Amino acid sequence: MDVTSLQRRRALIEAARDALAAPSIFNTQPWTWRSADDWLQLWADRSRQLRATDFAGRQLTVSCGAALHHARVALAAAGHQVQVDRIPDPGSPGLLARIAITGAHVPTDEEVALCRAIGDRHTDRRAFTAEAVASRVLSELVAAAERQAAHLYPVPTEQVKVLGAAAAHAEAVHQADPGYRDELMTWTNRPAESGDGVPATTAVTPTARAVPVRDFTLFGRGHSAGLEHDVGARFAMIFTYGDDVVDWLRAGEALSAVLLAATVAQLGCAPISDVIEVRATREQLGRLLRGGGHPQAVVRVGHPPAGGSAITARRAPSEVINP
Ligand SMILES: Cc1cc2nc3c(=O)[nH]c(=O)nc-3n(C[C@H](O)[C@H](O)[C@H](O)COP(=O)(O)O)c2cc1C
Known part of the structure; x- marks a missing residue:
């Protein structure tokens, strides 16, 4: 692997870490990220599906979509242009999306502000x-x-x-x-x-x-x-x-x-x-x-009342990224 692809892989893993903060149904965090070649893959974690509340897996998939967007925001703010494929392999229905870095990108003020909001939301x-x-x-x-x-x-x-x-x-x-x-x-x-x-x-x-x-x-x-x-x-x-x-x-x-x-x-x-x-x-x-x-x-x-809202915990990166 040349240095550039190693750097890209690191940036993708960093984005997956940022995406840990994404909201999810019952805070189930029903996803895993895996790096494979130049891609960061987003997999649905069906073991975390709420079978009674969410029989079809819609809320699980919406939650994974939120994580995907968080990762995209983090990559844009870090100065990366990306390609995103959704459901890239119909033979692997659990593979919801994959992201690759395709070049450099000058982040807009809005992208930087959205990235900061990941930790504040x-x-x-x-x-x-x-x-x-x-x-x-x-x-x-x-x-x-x-x-x-x-x-x-x-x-x-x-x-x-x-x-x-x-x-x-x-x-x-x-x-x-x-x-x-x-x-x-x-x-x-x-x-x-x-x-x-x-x-x-x-x-x-x-x-x-x-x-x-x-x-x-x-x-x-x-x-x-x-x-x-x-x-x-x-x-x-x-x-x-x-x-x-x-x-x-x-x-x-x-x-x-x-x-x-x-x-x-x-x-x-x-x-x-x-x-x-x-x-x-x-x-x-x-x-x-x-x-x-x-x-x-x-x-x-x-507009929220004064005092701020309480914070909800997240899983350890090692459980979610390349587990
Ligand atoms: C698809 C989805 C559905 C959710 N549904 C509800 C809901 O019906 N009621 C609620 O209070 N919170 C709901 N939430 C918020 C989650 O409970 C919350 O994101 C999770 O507990 C993590 O907390 P955080 O958003 O403060 O980080 C939902 C979040 C997602 C992504």
């Missing part, structure tokens, strides 16, 4: 304040999703009621499913050394808010959602026109792009996916999209 389940999200920022989030070949539909105020009812219904459907309750129990009670799962420090107790957040507060764990009520929060739906694995991956890349752009704009943010996991509520949300399309994720953005 956290899912904030507290209720956001009454301060409105500027429409200019909302337009930037829409553009961020479009650049990932997916779309973002800001839910208009008059439809938030529908979203809120859908989230309440999805929660009830989930809670009636012993398989879901088992998975919730497992992934909210992970040993500290695992570096995965949703810790009690990030869970909030249910309060009056337009769209309820997923209840991670088993047996009294979690803390208060704060004194605010999401009055100024905006909800937006990531959607795609197709609904296959590449669409799910693209939706995950768009989810990451929207969350990082919101972080750059100093907004708090949180994904919401229970309404997507339950078929009836996903179909209900699909009907809000007048031009058609498949809902893939919902995000809540807004």
Whole structure:
């Protein structure tokens, strides 16, 4: 191997390390990275799939898409031009994508800011304040999703009621499913050394808010959602026109792009996916999209209360990269 390809391999591994911070369903981090020749491969880790909550593996793939976007952002900010192939080998369905460095790239200010946001972004389940999200920022989030070949539909105020009812219904459907309750129990009670799962420090107790957040507060764990009520929060739906694995991956890349752009704009943010996991509520949300399309994720953005949100752990790089 010549020096240049060794340097490229190192840069790709560095990007995989940065991508450890990507959000994922129940913080399962359901991916592995492998370097092979000049490529960095992204593999789905099916052993981490939530079989009851996410039977089709959509949330797993969306999570992997978020990791892929994090790696792409890190490489762009580090001055690399890349080629990305999605589902490069139909004979290996677990191989979701591969990345190669193809040349040098002058990073834009925006790329540098997005890369910095990787370390600053956290899912904030507290209720956001009454301060409105500027429409200019909302337009930037829409553009961020479009650049990932997916779309973002800001839910208009008059439809938030529908979203809120859908989230309440999805929660009830989930809670009636012993398989879901088992998975919730497992992934909210992970040993500290695992570096995965949703810790009690990030869970909030249910309060009056337009769209309820997923209840991670088993047996009294979690803390208060704060004194605010999401009055100024905006909800937006990531959607795609197709609904296959590449669409799910693209939706995950768009989810990451929207969350990082919101972080750059100093907004708090949180994904919401229970309404997507339950078929009836996903179909209900699909009907809000007048031009058609498949809902893939919902995000809540807004001005967070003071104090900052709690941080969620990650797995060790050696478990995820070339394991
Ligand atoms: C595909 C996907 C779906 C998610 N769904 C939810 C959700 O329904 N409710 C929620 O509170 N957080 C949700 N999250 C956020 C994860 O729980 C969070 O990313 C994970 O616990 C890691 O924490 P962090 O985002 O603060 O790094 C989701 C994240 C992803 C990528």
